[in-house]
Amino acid sequence: xxxxxxxxxxxxxxxxxxxxxxxxxxxxxxxxxxxxxxxxxxxxxxxxxxxxxxxxxxxxxxxxxxxxxxxxxxxxxxxxxxxxxxxxxxxxxxxxxxxxxxxxxxxxxxxxxxxxxxxxxxxxxxxxxxxxxxxxxxxxxxxxxxxxxxxxxxxxxxxxxxxxxxxxxxxxxxxxxxxxxxxxxxxxxxxxxxxxxxxxxxxxxxxxxxxxxxxxxxxxxxxxxxxxxxxxxxxxxxxxxxxxxxxxxxxxxxxxxxxxxxxxxx
Amino acid sequence: xxxxxxxxxxxxxxxxxxxxxxxxxxxxxxxxxxxxxxxxxxxxxxxxxxxxxxxxxxxxxxxxxxxxxxxxxxxxxxxxxxxxxxxxxxxxxxxxxxxxxxxxxxxxxxxxxxxxxxxxxxxxxxxxxxxxxxxxxxxxxxxxxxxxxxxxxxxxxxxxxxxxxxxxxxxxxxxxxxxxxxxxxxxxxxxxxxxxxxxxxxxxxxxxxxxxxxxxxxxxxxxxxxxxxxxxxxxxxxxxxxxxxxxxxxxxxxxx
Amino acid sequence: xxxxxxxxxxxxxxxxxxxxxxxxxxxxxxxxxxxxxxxxxxxxxxxxxxxxxxxxxxxxxxxxxxxxxxxxxxxxxxxxxxxxxxxxxxxxxxxxxxxxxxxxxxxxxxxxxxxxxxxxxxxxxxxxxxxxxxxxxxxxxxxxxxxxxxxxxxxxxxxxxxxxxxxxxxxxxxxxxxxxxxxxxxxxxxxxxxxxxxxxxxxxxxxxxxxxxxxxxxxxxxxxxxxxxxxxxxxxxxxxxxxxxxxxx
Numbered sequence: 001x002x003x004x005x006x007x008x009x010x011x012x013x014x015x016x017x018x019x020x021x022x023x024x025x026x027x028x029x030x031x032x033x034x035x036x037x038x039x040x041x042x043x044x045x046x047x048x049x050x051x052x053x054x055x056x057x058x059x060x061x062x063x064x065x066x067x068x069x070x071x072x073x074x075x076x077x078x079x080x081x082x083x084x085x086x087x088x089x090x091x092x093x094x095x096x097x098x099x100x101x102x103x104x105x106x107x108x109x110x111x112x113x114x115x116x117x118x119x120x121x122x123x124x125x126x127x128x129x130x131x132x133x134x135x136x137x138x139x140x141x142x143x144x145x146x147x148x149x150x151x152x153x154x155x156x157x158x159x160x161x162x163x164x165x166x167x168x169x170x171x172x173x174x175x176x177x178x179x180x181x182x183x184x185x186x187x188x189x190x191x192x193x194x195x196x197x198x199x200x201x202x203x204x205x206x207x208x209x210x211x212x213x214x215x216x217x218x219x220x221x222x223x224x225x226x227x228x229x230x231x232x233x234x235x236x237x238x239x240x241x242x243x244x245x246x247x248x249x250x251x252x253x254x255x256x257x258x259x260x261x262x263x264x265x266x
Numbered sequence: 267x268x269x270x271x272x273x274x275x276x277x278x279x280x281x282x283x284x285x286x287x288x289x290x291x292x293x294x295x296x297x298x299x300x301x302x303x304x305x306x307x308x309x310x311x312x313x314x315x316x317x318x319x320x321x322x323x324x325x326x327x328x329x330x331x332x333x334x335x336x337x338x339x340x341x342x343x344x345x346x347x348x349x350x351x352x353x354x355x356x357x358x359x360x361x362x363x364x365x366x367x368x369x370x371x372x373x374x375x376x377x378x379x380x381x382x383x384x385x386x387x388x389x390x391x392x393x394x395x396x397x398x399x400x401x402x403x404x405x406x407x408x409x410x411x412x413x414x415x416x417x418x419x420x421x422x423x424x425x426x427x428x429x430x431x432x433x434x435x436x437x438x439x440x441x442x443x444x445x446x447x448x449x450x451x452x453x454x455x456x457x458x459x460x461x462x463x464x465x466x467x468x469x470x471x472x473x474x475x476x477x478x479x480x481x482x483x484x485x486x487x488x489x490x491x492x493x494x495x496x497x498x499x500x501x502x503x504x505x506x507x508x509x510x511x512x513x514x515x516x517x518x519x520x521x522x
Numbered sequence: 523x524x525x526x527x528x529x530x531x532x533x534x535x536x537x538x539x540x541x542x543x544x545x546x547x548x549x550x551x552x553x554x555x556x557x558x559x560x561x562x563x564x565x566x567x568x569x570x571x572x573x574x575x576x577x578x579x580x581x582x583x584x585x586x587x588x589x590x591x592x593x594x595x596x597x598x599x600x601x602x603x604x605x606x607x608x609x610x611x612x613x614x615x616x617x618x619x620x621x622x623x624x625x626x627x628x629x630x631x632x633x634x635x636x637x638x639x640x641x642x643x644x645x646x647x648x649x650x651x652x653x654x655x656x657x658x659x660x661x662x663x664x665x666x667x668x669x670x671x672x673x674x675x676x677x678x679x680x681x682x683x684x685x686x687x688x689x690x691x692x693x694x695x696x697x698x699x700x701x702x703x704x705x706x707x708x709x710x711x712x713x714x715x716x717x718x719x720x721x722x723x724x725x726x727x728x729x730x731x732x733x734x735x736x737x738x739x740x741x742x743x744x745x746x747x748x749x750x751x752x753x754x755x756x757x758x759x760x761x762x763x764x765x766x767x768x769x770x771x
Binding site for chain 3 (some may be wrong): 281
Binding site (some may be wrong): 059062063064083084085086088089090092094095096098099100101109110112113114115139141155156159165 | 413415416418419420421422423424425434435438439442445518519520
């Protein structure tokens with residue numbers, strides 16, 4: 001099957017739990033029983049207070065951690081198999097670019113690491129997609145924070161993954177850049193809707209980008225609320241001022257506060 | 267503009283100039299004989315008069331020192347590569363490397379001389395041996411310096427980050443990550459390599475500046491002995507400056 | 523750098539090293555130059571060689587300890603002077619770097635004339651130590667977060683008080699790290715210095731046994747030198763573990 005014809009993948013998360021053994025013999029449950037079905041090409045945003053197990057869930061989806069219980073399947077495959085077929089792309093808050101490589105070479109790095117011939121056209125295409133074709137030869141330190149994240153996203157997409165995993169990719173950016181990047185990400189995603197799971201702290205960002213927003217409650221992490229976002233696409237930055245958006249924002253913020261409250265109280 | 271330059275020079279180098287001045291003064295005030303302590307001027311004259319001789323000896327020493335440094339670096343790097351794929355090897359070598367780092371190895375050059383015999387090749391062996399272990403430690407810790415985020419990214423594209431199956435990770439990520447460490451190692455080891463080469467020459471007595479230093483002294487040519495010592499010091503400082511410039515120039519790229 | 527290897531790895535590694543050495547020595551793989559460890563130990567414990575070794579070690583230890591004390595005091599003073607008189611800092615830094623870059627062995631001819639053969643080992647030892655301590659203290663000063671500098675500045679604390687109350691306590695851990703590295707530097711400096719016509723010491727023993735093919739004596743002397751620097755190192759490790767927590771590190 002040619003890479004171009006790769007479709008998107010639905011994801012099934014079944015009764016997934018994750019327990020970490022501590023050195024003193026005790027253990028803590030980071031994720032406790034999560035069930036979620038994600039349709040192919042769907043954009044899911046995961047919000048929740050710090051330490052609620054969002055990132056752990058994400059790492060399990062990315063095959064970086066094993067669930068202690070339950071099953072994750074991506075189009076019928078385990079995350080590990082999915083990784084082997086280069087069907088997974090990840091971008092994190094820390095961009096993790098290689099400082100000694102130019103932007104272009106950073107984007108091309110997945111090909112090299114996967115042992116595939118470098119598809120120069122694909123690399124150029126992605127640099128164009130993230131609007132950094134003029135910075136192809138720049139080193140990461142010569143780029144701004146937003147540019148680095150764009151390169152990081154381009155890198156995560158270069159192997160045409162069927163699932164894109166984003167962990168707070170804009171967490172380190174200032175508010176204005178962050179909004180611009182949200183708009184960028186929507187544009188990139190809508191060109192070829194890839195099944196995407198985004199972890200974020202920003203409720204605004206979650207509503208703006210996602211088809212469904214999942215709210216996780218802490219200790220152990222569970223899905224407390226799943227809110228479908230039925231705003232019309234493409235969403236514009238002005239959409240954020242509309243009443244329907246603001247209503248959703250108010251509702252989700254209140255829900256988030258509620259799951260956070262026990263924490264504040266203790 | 268010129269005044270500023272002079273002031274800059276002065277604030278940076280007053281200590282060294284002061285040292286030279288004290289030397290000249292001590293010799294002049296005590297009215298010391300050249301055989302006891304030559305003045306800076308006498309040493310400089312000795313250098314100039316025998317320029318060709320000193321140039322050849324200095325070249326010899328430089329060549330063995332840099333050859334030994336290059337060999338030690340290469341071997342250390344290669345062994346670190348092997349260690350990375352086979353952790354058993356690092357378990358065996360790391361204690362030895364750290365042990366060697368915490369003992370005054372240079373003082374034990376005589377042992378290596380005894381084992382491998384008198385001759386120029388021994389100088390090279392000694393220098394290689396002494397630069398090998400630090401290079402190994404620096405390179406290996408550089409290979410292991412890859413951040414978790416970078417490792418996660420590599421795993422996410424289906425690239426193992428350990429062992430033989432992780433060779434692509436090693437080639438494209440771990441090895442380049444070690445560059446700053448290797449630059450540091452070079453900077454630290456360049457003067458050491460020169461010191462070791464001088465020590466070996468001094469003990470073996472074949473050729474090179476280390477030998478000239480001791481030979482001229484036994485011939486009562488103090489100016490010549492000091493000239494060799496001064497030249498060796500200048501070489502050492504030059505080594506240090508060259509490698510710290512190299513470090514400054516390339517380290518920047520690695521800071522993201 | 524990362525903390526390297528765990529203790530079982532260490533014991534295994536050293537065990538293999540010593541075992542390999544013993545076998546290589548017995549089989550003379552590296553010729554007569556590498557005797558088995560057992561032979562070295564037996565020789566060193568013989569009354570006559572034992573006495574010679576101990577006498578030499580005492581001389582070297584004295585040189586190394588004095589060198590260590592003087593060298594660390596000089597290193598410490600230079601680093602502090604740079605803080606108290608900022609105008610001098612650049613020049614002192616350059617001078618120290620240059621003096622450090624001078625190979626110890628090249629200083630031999632100069633030192634035997636200026637301080638004499640007797641004092642040369644102590645001088646080389648202190649020269650070897652001063653730079654490691656200087657760099658360590660300087661590193662400790664620079665580790666101070668700039669917020670603290672701002673605090674010092676806004677409160678108008680004078681430089682001496684700042685040094686004593688803020689800078690030095692802050693540099694203490696790094697100072698002790700420098701001292702740790704300094705122990706082997708001191709032993710090295712003392713041994714090298716003894717090569718220039720000193721009357722006695724391990725350095726003298728090492729060179730003369732090398733020239734006279736007394737292989738086991740050569741190795742015994744080297745072992746003693748190693749033991750000496752290791753002992754100094756571990757004393758400082760203990761100091762570091764017992765003393766530093768008292769200062770809240």
